[in-house]
Amino acid sequence: MTKKTALVTGITGQDGAYITELLLAKGYDVHGVKRRSSSFNTARVDRFYQDPLLNEDVRFFMHYGDMTDSTNLIRLIQEVQPTEIYNLAAQSHVQVSFETPEYTANADAVGTLRILEAIRILNMEQTTRFYQASTSELFGATPPPQNETTPFYPRSPYAVAKLYGYWITVNYREAYGMHASNGILFNHESPLRGETFVTRKITRAVAAIHLGLQDRLLIGNLGARRDWGHARDYVEGMWRILQQDEPGDFVLGTGESASVRDFVNASFAAVDQRIEWRGTGLDETGVDPASGRVLVAVDPKYFRPTEVDHLLADPTKAREVLGWTPKVTLAEMVREMVASDLDTVAAERERVQRDDW
Ligand code: NDP
Numbered sequence: 001m002t003k004k005t006a007l008v009t010g011i012t013g014q015d016g017a018y019i020t021e022l023l024l025a026k027g028y029d030v031h032g033v034k035r036r037s038s039s040f041n042t043a044r045v046d047r048f049y050q051d052p053l054l055n056e057d058v059r060f061f062m063h064y065g066d067m068t069d070s071t072n073l074i075r076l077i078q079e080v081q082p083t084e085i086y087n088l089a090a091q092s093h094v095q096v097s098f099e100t101p102e103y104t105a106n107a108d109a110v111g112t113l114r115i116l117e118a119i120r121i122l123n124m125e126q127t128t129r130f131y132q133a134s135t136s137e138l139f140g141a142t143p144p145p146q147n148e149t150t151p152f153y154p155r156s157p158y159a160v161a162k163l164y165g166y167w168i169t170v171n172y173r174e175a176y177g178m179h180a181s182n183g184i185l186f187n188h189e190s191p192l193r194g195e196t197f198v199t200r201k202i203t204r205a206v207a208a209i210h211l212g213l214q215d216r217l218l219i220g221n222l223g224a225r226r227d228w229g230h231a232r233d234y235v236e237g238m239w240r241i242l243q244q245d246e247p248g249d250f251v252l253g254t255g256e257s258a259s260v261r262d263f264v265n266a267s268f269a270a271v272d273q274r275i276e277w278r279g280t281g282l283d284e285t286g287v288d289p290a291s292g293r294v295l296v297a298v299d300p301k302y303f304r305p306t307e308v309d310h311l312l313a314d315p316t317k318a319r320e321v322l323g324w325t326p327k328v329t330l331a332e333m334v335r336e337m338v339a340s341d342l343d344t345v346a347a348e349r350e351r352v353q354r355d356d357w
């Protein structure tokens with residue numbers, strides 16, 4: 001059997017960390033692409049580092065690279081000779097994509113093309129399987145539930161860029177017979193989620209408010225509904241997609257949705273804090289019923305020019321073809337995230353106090 005070697009773009013992100021854990025456990029050599037940064041950006045994967053001086057059998061490697069640099073991507077793929085590529089790198093923040101639309105298109109849309117072209121230039125169409133990190137944002141304004149046959153209606157520069165990534169993956173599969181697949185993944189979160197996505201922003205704020213370090217949580221659209229699952233379950237789905245004999249496109253989600261308001265309630269409940277909602281629209285507040293103190297307030301700065309109101313997966317195909325079902329419930333995930341943020345925020349406070357001399 002040929003040795004399995006994975007190349008993971010976006011290895012320093014949330015999903016990059018979870019898929020690295022999974023692939024190393026399955027015996028793969030894992031090569032990650034990281035960007036040059038003026039500050040450390042590898043915190044999520046540092047625990048996988050193996051010192052070549054102390055290890056004979058190093059299986060985790062990092063390379064500098066960027067989705068906007070074709071020559072770099074071609075060289076890396078030539079050097080690594082991956083049997084599987086997981087293309088997870090992206091400017092992944094929807095609201096930021098309204099501020100940086102051209103860069104988002106370059107990294108997320110043309111970046112996907114660059115990898116597919118690299119595979120073709122290197123004549124690796126039959127030896128390398130390709131996974132594209134597609135997204136439920138493709139469905140955008142199309143009402144739920146959404147599955148593989150639901151029409152796309154993207155609502156942000158991010159989603160439009162990802163639409164190109166989706167279709168160029170389908171096109172290279174059909175044109176060149178490549179094993180190239182899309183995972184159309186609904187929102188998935190974890191303690192490793194970036195701090196500016198709504199779930200992590202909420203769990204961090206709840207921890208900081210609970211520890212007396214923050215007054216209140218400022219939030220945008222409380223009514224938006226998402227189908228939230230746990231990242232660890234979703235990277236298992238990515239891997240299963242690439243193990244199929246035939247490539248294809250798969251929706252991964254839980255089949256249940258909740259509102260941002262529900263997520264706030266569940267997060268405060270994890271520290272035994274009940275929230276009473278008062279007012280409507282921009283004046284809506286979340287209040288501690290015992291003291292009357294405002295713990296949550298709406299700030300219109302977090303509203304998006306065009307919003308995605310309701311995403312809810314119909315994951316039937318993934319269940320039937322991949323045998324994939326998510327294991328972690330929303331309530332379990334919220335508790336895990338809040339517990340982790342209580343530790344993180346407490347450690348930060350301790351560090352600040354130690355340095356305060
Ligand atoms: P993150 O934002 O946590 O990670 C994105 C990764 O891409 C980071 O490693 C980042 O590097 C890297 N990256 C960004 N721009 C470039 C670039 N120009 N060149 C090289 N690397 C770059 O995202 P997630 O882990 O949450 O998501 C992984 C993928 O899945 C993304 O493509 C995302 O769009 C998609 N997706 C995510 C979903 C989710 O709910 N999490 C749902 C559906 C799709 P750095 O650390 O240096 O910033």
Ligand code: GDR
Nearest residue numbers: 092094135136137186187196197198199219220221224302
């Ligand atoms: P999303 O995730 O846009 O779905 O994209 P995000 O957590 O940013 O927003 C979810 C919903 O919450 C609303 N919201 C807020 N969002 C943020 N970030 N900050 C706030 O203060 C806030 N208040 C309310 C948003 O308006 C939205 O409706 C994520 C990313 O991981 C994408 O890369 C991925 O493709 C999709 O999930 C599936």
